[in-house]
Amino acid sequence: MALSAATTAATEALKVNRAPTGVNPQEVHRWMQSFNWDFAKNRTKYPTKYHMANDTKEQFKIIAKEYARMEAIKDERQFGTLLDGLSRLGAGNRMHPKWGETMKVASNFLEVGEYNAIAAAAMLWDSATASEQKNGYLAQVMDEIRHTHQCAFINHFYSKHYHDPAGHNDARRTRAIGPLWKGMKRVFADGFISGDAVECSVNLQLVGEACFTNPLIVAVTEWASANGDEITPSVFLSIETDELRHMANGYQTVVSIAHDPASSKYLNTDLNNAFWTQQKYFTPVLGMLFEYGSKYKVEPWVKTWNRWVYEDWGGIWIGRLGKFGVQSPPSLKDAKQDAYWAHHDLFLLAYALWPTGFFRLALPDEEEMQWFEANYPGWYDHYGKILNEWRALGCEDPSSKFIPIQWLEKNGHKVYVDRVSQVPFCPSLAKSTNTLRIHEYNNQLHSFSDDWGERMWLTEPERYECQSVFEQYAGREISEVVVEGHGVRADGKTLIGQPHVRGDKLWTVEDLRAAGCVFSDPLRN
Amino acid sequence: MANYPIHENPTRDEWAAKIDRLTTLKDASKAIKDFRKDNTSPFRKNYDLDIDYLFIECKLEEKLADMKGQHMKDDDLLTKTADGECPEEISNAWIAKMKSAKDKFVAEKVLIEFRQTYKPPVMPVNAFLRADATLGSLLMEVRNTDYYGTTLGELRKQRGVRVVHLQDGLATA
Ligand SMILES: [Fe+2]
Numbered sequence: 001m002a003l004s005a006a007t008t009a010a011t012e013a014l015k016v017n018r019a020p021t022g023v024n025p026q027e028v029h030r031w032m033q034s035f036n037w038d039f040a041k042n043r044t045k046y047p048t049k050y051h052m053a054n055d056t057k058e059q060f061k062i063i064a065k066e067y068a069r070m071e072a073i074k075d076e077r078q079f080g081t082l083l084d085g086l087s088r089l090g091a092g093n094r095m096h097p098k099w100g101e102t103m104k105v106a107s108n109f110l111e112v113g114e115y116n117a118i119a120a121a122a123m124l125w126d127s128a129t130a131s132e133q134k135n136g137y138l139a140q141v142m143d144e145i146r147h148t149h150q151c152a153f154i155n156h157f158y159s160k161h162y163h164d165p166a167g168h169n170d171a172r173r174t175r176a177i178g179p180l181w182k183g184m185k186r187v188f189a190d191g192f193i194s195g196d197a198v199e200c201s202v203n204l205q206l207v208g209e210a211c212f213t214n215p216l217i218v219a220v221t222e223w224a225s226a227n228g229d230e231i232t233p234s235v236f237l238s239i240e241t242d243e244l245r246h247m248a249n250g251y252q253t254v255v256s257i258a259h260d261p262a263s264s265k266y267l268n269t270d271l272n273n274a275f276w277t278q279q280k281y282f283t284p285v286l287g288m289l290f291e292y293g294s295k296y297k298v299e300p301w302v303k304t305w306n307r308w309v310y311e312d313w314g315g316i317w318i319g320r321l322g323k324f325g326v327q328s329p330p331s332l333k334d335a336k337q338d339a340y341w342a343h344h345d346l347f348l349l350a351y352a353l354w355p356t357g358f359f360r361l362a363l364p365d366e367e368e369m370q371w372f373e374a375n376y377p378g379w380y381d382h383y384g385k386i387l388n389e390w391r392a393l394g395c396e397d398p399s400s401k402f403i404p405i406q407w408l409e410k411n412g413h414k415v416y417v418d419r420v421s422q423v424p425f426c427p428s429l430a431k432s433t434n435t436l437r438i439h440e441y442n443n444q445l446h447s448f449s450d451d452w453g454e455r456m457w458l459t460e461p462e463r464y465e466c467q468s469v470f471e472q473y474a475g476r477e478i479s480e481v482v483v484e485g486h487g488v489r490a491d492g493k494t495l496i497g498q499p500h501v502r503g504d505k506l507w508t509v510e511d512l513r514a515a516g517c518v519f520s521d522p523l524r525n
Numbered sequence: 526m527a528n529y530p531i532h533e534n535p536t537r538d539e540w541a542a543k544i545d546r547l548t549t550l551k552d553a554s555k556a557i558k559d560f561r562k563d564n565t566s567p568f569r570k571n572y573d574l575d576i577d578y579l580f581i582e583c584k585l586e587e588k589l590a591d592m593k594g595q596h597m598k599d600d601d602l603l604t605k606t607a608d609g610e611c612p613e614e615i616s617n618a619w620i621a622k623m624k625s626a627k628d629k630f631v632a633e634k635v636l637i638e639f640r641q642t643y644k645p646p647v648m649p650v651n652a653f654l655r656a657d658a659t660l661g662s663l664l665m666e667v668r669n670t671d672y673y674g675t676t677l678g679e680l681r682k683q684r685g686v687r688v689v690h691l692q693d694g695l696a697t698a
């Protein structure tokens with residue numbers, strides 16, 4: 001069979017440009033620089049409305065000289081610490097169990113993001129025309145492979161050392177039933193690798209990395225430490241040391257298209273949509289994981305958000321790109337409002353649907369409730385009262401046969417899923433900016449929760465066709481769905497998700513079945 | 526939606542049997558094109574198979590790829606469609622169609638129809654991705670220009686949705 005054009009070109013290039021036989025860094029560097037990506041008739045297989053310039057400079061001058069050695073040392077330090085020091089100290093069991101559960105979500109989900117970042121950076125390699133720019137993206141591919149391993153290793157380590165491994169191991173098997181998965185795939189997968197190649201760079205590098213890795217990868221280490229987790233900081237800070245270069249790649253993407261006046265027609269739209277896409281999921285989910293998935297609080301999420309997202313990114317980073325015509329996204333203002341209440345809204349729904357998770361959730365205790373009220377005045381009268389009512393109805397105890405989603409249904413609080421972000425929302429209980437709109441199109445009903453997302457769907461409906469769990473499982477009894485979706489532990493009867501972090505009173509499939517809870521599609525009932 | 530398991534259910538069994546009965550390259554290629562037109566994209570004929578369509582489409586692709594392997598010459602796998610057409614000619618014709626589309630709503634139908642008809646394994650992946658990238662780039666240029674120039678209310682009308690519900694306080698225009 002014929003070789004692909006790319007393989008032939010690479011083979012030909014190697015023939016004329018022999019690899020150096022020595023390991024002199026300068027010589028190796030020169031050799032790599034002289035590599036020519038300029039295949040005859042080079043045409044990327046990814047669509048884009050932008051034209052990338054051919055004369056941008058690479059950001060990875062140090063690849064050949066320093067890169068591999070630097071990364072090897074980082075890996076040695078990190079894996080050495082985990083496998084020797086932290087194992088002997090029993091670090092895998094010293095964190096508060098609420099946090100141990102949070103890391104089931106944080107590291108498994110970030111692993112998906114890293115995995116798709118491999119593909120995204122490779123796609124940019126394919127799309128760029130300047131060879132030096134290609135080098136920058138290619139080195140990011142290697143970084144993202146490292147990060148994928150690192151995230152997987154956190155869950156692997158926890159699986160071996162944490163007292164409750166279910167969910168640290170093999171979280172993916174529950175991906176069809178957990179409502180948080182689909183939104184995560186929207187930001188971490190679709191956002192990075194579908195659509196315009198430059199739009200993907202904006203999603204991944206300009207927003208995902210430059211904006212959200214600060215709260216996601218840096219702030220999480222502070223919460224981890226406060227809750228006794230020494231493992232996560234060792235790994236996540238090692239990841240973050242690579243991110244600066246990825247942010248620089250994003251900067252370089254913008255530089256490479258800024259020469260073309262036509263770029264200005266699209267760039268700020270793509271940035272606004274990318275920011276809204278990423279924040280729509282991360283703002284509520286990270287806030288929920290930090291504040292509801294910990295015992296010891298670092299600072300209110302809204303403060304972290306304002307510092308990293310609003311001031312550092314929206315002000316300083318975007319400000320630096322101002323000379324290329326980049327403007328702060330108009331959706332930032334709406335996002336700022338959501339940073340206050342959206343994560344509380346989401347926790348209500350996540351807790352109400354706890355059996356579909358691959359992690360345990362717990363209600364805030366008395367002391368935590370005081371913290372919430374002190375930092376979010378008005379919290380108790382809205383959220384605290386509901387959570388206390390659920391507790392009084394016995395939601396934690398399997399003998400109660402009560403799942404909070406039944407309370408929502410009984411009280412007329414319908415839970416919808418936003419077609420675009422796949423984030424669930426409850427219009428009658430939300431204090432965030434979510435507002436319900438339902439459209440019928442080609443005999444199909446669609447719900448949306450904000451102007452920005454609705455516009456994205458109205459403009460490009462074929463990009464947002466994901467079904468919600470309520471559409472998928474309408475009419476089906478919940479325990480049956482959980483069994484089918486692999487939400488059961490190795491003993492064949494205990495659920496992976498639990499509504500508390502105690503050692504006893506674990507819910508089984510039988511307990512869940514006794515609740516008699518049936519999925520219904522809010523768009524049809 | 527149907528009240529049965531996702532992974533093993535009567536709809537999938539029924540389609541698996543139908544796919545088994547396809548014996549010629551021509552039939553397999555027609556079956557996948559028809560299936561995609563009826564059951565995929567926002568313009569599909571109906572949503573009856575919404576839960577199962579991706580699985581069924583994947584099984585149809587497997588079948589067609591398998592039959593191409595059996596019935597086509599190695600070199601033709603990279604240079605001809607399952608129906609023996611020349612991918613370059615087809616791509617050029619569709620690119621011309623895209624360029625002459627009078628507005629973005631016509632243009633998006635061109636791309637979607639191209640995908641429903643030629644997505645691999647109907648067309649070899651090397652040729653398909655290049656054509657798809659060109660069509661996609663052209664479509665994005667028309668769809669993403671003056672993106673905020675239309676109000677949501679107007680955009681709903683242009684798209685042709687029936688507004689079923691707007692929460693109190695939301696502007697209708
Ligand atoms: Fe990464």
Ligand SMILES: [Fe+2]
Binds near residue numbers: 117144243246
């Ligand atoms: Fe990265």
